[in-house]
Amino acid sequence: SQQGEEDPQALSIQEGENATMNCSYKTSINNLQWYRQNSGRGLVHLILIRSNEREKHSGRLRVTLDTSKKSSSLLITASRAADTASYFCATHHTGNQFYFGTGTSLTVIP
Amino acid sequence: EAQVTQNPRYLITVTGKKLTVTCSQNMNHEYMSWYRQDPGLGLRQIYYSMNVEVTDKGDVPEGYKVSRKEKRNFPLILESPSPNQTSLYFCASRPSAFEGGRGQYFGPGTRLTVT
Numbered sequence: 549s550q551q552g553e554e555d556p557q558a559l560s561i562q563e564g565e566n567a568t569m570n571c572s573y574k575t576s577i578n579n580l581q582w583y584r585q586n587s588g589r590g591l592v593h594l595i596l597i598r599s600n601e602r603e604k605h606s607g608r609l610r611v612t613l614d615t616s617k618k619s620s621s622l623l624i625t626a627s628r629a630a631d632t633a634s635y636f637c638a639t640h641h642t643g644n645q646f647y648f649g650t651g652t653s654l655t656v657i658p
Numbered sequence: 659e660a661q662v663t664q665n666p667r668y669l670i671t672v673t674g675k676k677l678t679v680t681c682s683q684n685m686n687h688e689y690m691s692w693y694r695q696d697p698g699l700g701l702r703q704i705y706y707s708m709n710v711e712v713t714d715k716g717d718v719p720e721g722y723k724v725s726r727k728e729k730r731n732f733p734l735i736l737e738s739p740s741p742n743q744t745s746l747y748f749c750a751s752r753p754s755a756f757e758g759g760r761g762q763y764f765g766p767g768t769r770l771t772v773t
Contacts, residue, residue: 581761588769590662590748591701593761636700638761644708645716646691646762648701 552637552649560655567624569652571637572617580613581638582622585651591636594622629658660685662765664749670771671739679734679768681749688754690732691716691762692724694745701748707732708754739772746770 552573561567571580579598583591597604597613597620604611610623624631634651641647662683671677683690691706693716703716707726721743723735732751736743746769750762 579756583761583764588746588767590764590766591750591762593763596756596759596761638701640756644689644706644714646703646706647717648693648703650698650700 552639552647554635554637554649554652556652557650558653558655560657561627563627563629563656563658565627567627567631567654567656569622569635569654571620571622571649573620573637573639573647573649574618575641576615577639577641579640580611580620581640582609582611582620583636583638583648585634585636587633594635624654627654627656629656632656660763662749662751662763664747664765664768666768667766668769670773672773673740674738677736677739677770679736679747679749679770681732681734681765682730683732683749683751683763684730685751685753685763686729687751687763688729689762690726690749690751692722692732692734693748693750694718694743695748695767696745704734704747736770739770741772744770744772 555570581596582594585591608625613620636651638648692704693701705724707713749765752762
């Protein structure tokens with residue numbers, strides 16, 4: 549399977565702290581995307597980074613991509629209770645298949 | 659409002675009884691896809707479609723069928739459901755070239771239980 553893996557599986561932090569989660573994948577990609585999912589609901593796209601990009605920002609989100617290590621990280625700064633959710637990375641490969649990781653469950657304690 | 663809709667949201671059925679889960683998007687997207695989500699396994703792609711009449715298998719296509727007769731609709735068909743198809747199903751769509759740096763739009767999910 550080309551499925552990615554997120555690390556850690558679960559993360560618990562205090563409100564105001566930064567949260568970092570990592571994603572590793574196995575084969576070359578066209579782009580990598582991060583999604584958020586609140587319990588049992590649909591996924592919401594957060595940010596997309598293309599294979600020729602190394603870093604992207606969107607509000608409190610910062611994503612990095614290291615294609616040599618086949619890894620990406622998502623940083624959420626100044627976390628809020630509303631950021632509590634599961635976060636997934638998804639890789640887009642030639643052939644238009646998508647592979648999702650197993651997710652990081654983030655809990656932000658008020 | 660840009661959205662992907664799925665119906666039904668919840669479904670309990672019995673082994674072998676054919677069912678269809680509908681998916682519709684109002685964004686004129688070329689690409690549509692179906693995923694199943696199971697605890698500990700994340701999301702796995704079942705089928706995807708690049709455009710009308712063009713469909714391809716994803717990672718876990720066994721036991722499923724799809725069709726794409728219209729651009730907006732992409733139904734998922736289980737001709738003979740089995741208990742191992744009990745799962746949470748998501749439909750998604752996106753523009754063909756990730757215009758605007760945008761990923762997929764997901765529907766709200768269909769929770770299927772096969773007894």
